[in-house]
Amino acid sequence: MTWLPSILPYVGGGVFGALFTYGVTWVREHRRTLDAYRSPQRQAIGDILTATNTLMVRELESRTALLDCVAQARTQDSLDLSGEQLIATLAAMGIATLEAERAFQVGTLTVVDAPCWEAMGIAYVDLTRIRVAMASTGAGATELQSLEEIERYVEQIKGLAGRFNESVLGLVHAANERVSPAENLWNRRRRRSARRRISEHNQQRLAADSPRPTSTD
Template structure:
């Protein structure tokens, strides 16, 4: 110990400088590694959200066509081809949601995010199972099916919103303590503003 304390000051300066450099580098690299760990999970969640949004749009398109009469001469309406194309796009959107969830299952490893993703996938599975019904062979069956489906799609949308909210806390780019605290402060301000606006409107 005495020998160690007897080291020349320049050597002490080198040791202290090396330790400081190591500390700065360690936290910087740790942040980079954490972000590299989170980035693909963020992308997977974004793909699920995008696919769910596309499914809603295509479902609305099918509902619009199913409510219109078949186009006749000099009368407004929709054609069988247009209605069939809308149904086809809805089927493709279903497959895209399936693909997005498959990627998510392979990518998302954060426990809370994974749990919420599976809950959303179960909601989607309900939508997909209800799609395989005999009544879809008829145009009126499509109308009844899509009207029932609306509530399920709204629930799927809510599940995806929760998934994104969880990702904000656990999958966002890794930042320093000050920026993280500042972001949480802004989030709280936004939530308080929404709550105040809701209370002002009343029931």
């Protein structure tokens, strides 16, 4: 057994090498598995964000079209909501809400991360409030009878759309924290440092843009 001590360093080196290789492989495969778990959720949330942006554009267009009708009615003493362009604009708003509804329905089948799922539920409630407000006016605001009703409707939808957009931004923030692409520890630290530098930069810009008190002398 005099040869045993002489081979122990080789055996120990082989074991250490095998453990090191296993550790590196496990980390790589774990990151790959984690990203495969997160990727469909990111896609679903990205579709929700796209549908939300489309909805916000349609809301602005419909608001502008309705307010133009109000301004025209005040100058001509006649309210006309039967124009083809107005009807097409309001119809596009309705279609956008349906597309957002579809994106959320797909999201319920895909998003499983608890914080993201909760943020998605909050945003969906706000979307439902928009659809309820639109349905309560009949055929997409074309059945409103007075200028005051139209203005109230426009302000209501504007406020609801703004809250919905904020809720979706909350969902995106949760997704950034929970289902962003899997990364190594070094890059995670670099992103954290970058986030801190961006925050400091924004604070400096806000301080520079804030109005300075004028002297009373």
